[in-house]
Amino acid sequence: MGMMASGDLGGLAQSPERVLYFVLLQLVAIIALARALGWLARKVGQPRSVGEIIAGVLLGPSLFGRLDPGLFHYVFARITPLPLVIMSQIGLTLLMFQIGMGFDFSHLKEAANGRAAAATAAGSIALPFVLGVVLGIASQPYLARGIPVVPYSLFIGTAFAITAVPVLGRILVEYGLARTRLGAIAISAAAANDVAGWLLLLAVAAFASARFSAAAMAWRLAFLGLYLAVALAVVKPLVHRMLARLSWPEGPGLPPDVLAATLLLVFISGMMTYEIGIFTIFGGFVMGVIVNANTEFVTRFQQTVGDFIFVFFLPIFFTYAGLRADLGGIDNGMLWLWCGVIVLAATVGKGAGAYAGARLGGLDAMSALVMGALMNTRGLMELIVINIGYSAGFIPHIVYTLLVVMAIVTTMTTGPALRVSLPRLGHVIPRDIDA
Known part of the structure; x- marks a missing residue:
């Protein structure tokens, strides 16, 4: 995104129409390619988010910028990237609200599944986090010179430990696992993994941004605790x-006043988490958790704006993440070796950790292998972590690119692994998989 940042920063103040033209041009390119590659990804049994991330990589300096630098500059570097950044963050805040609404904590209350889910979640966090921290310490002298080793390695560990609940949920539905015991354990473990991952990310972000001040970090976490308690x-x-007390109208959708009040609560919550010093999107997630027990509201919100968030806002975020990556920067054998090490360590750490946890939780070997494959789905959450680390200056650009590659590869491994393992459990995979 360095090229984008060097664009005409004065355009925003001098000509709003000019800025609007280029924003619309960028949106046309982003939405069209994201939908096309998302459709293609679904056709080959991959999550749509994989295609959308790849769309961003192709639109960025990795391909588009090399094939036609002049046209790339015209589309993406003639104005400040600020409008794209703001839209992606608003969309991400609304998406995290939607994700918070989708958490089904009732699964964790099931006695038969609770132990397996808890053990799987613990294993799928602990082992990859430790491996990520160790790899961060080992790679810092080569990949992140000048960046403090502690926050750098902690962000790498957090990126390794995260699981993408939205992508996992779609995979469970499309593979016919949503209503099975294994699916219930998987989504419960992923939910617990995500809650722990968010808390871990909050602690790491607070620790890093407080510049190693224990007092500042303690105050930040104290205010966060107060915010959560009040919420x-x-x-x-x-x-x-x-x-x-609401009288819901006939037909789908939310009444306009209810939708307006919802948006106000989400945005105010995001502003509060920003003032605490965490990040805005967490406020959206908390508001989603607050309303998720009201199924009527959740259903109507999905009917009103759910598809718009996924079709418009989410591709902007995925593409923006891809635009910041430059595969051309991996320009020597040593960097490709580090890329392979990162992908392998992340895959093995998450898979082995989830497998070990599932076995300790009472699952058989093949079911535990399925859990390892499912928990390796990173996608959206991975990109959130590395974008926060990159924007804060604790993950250098080349490591950001390597972690984007890791997010794509680890998410892409889930589908093939399920096709191999599920039939051995006697599970019939539905046709026309649309994950």
């Missing part, structure tokens, strides 16, 4: 009482 103990009951 869950005060805001959640109030919101549920208000929703319970």
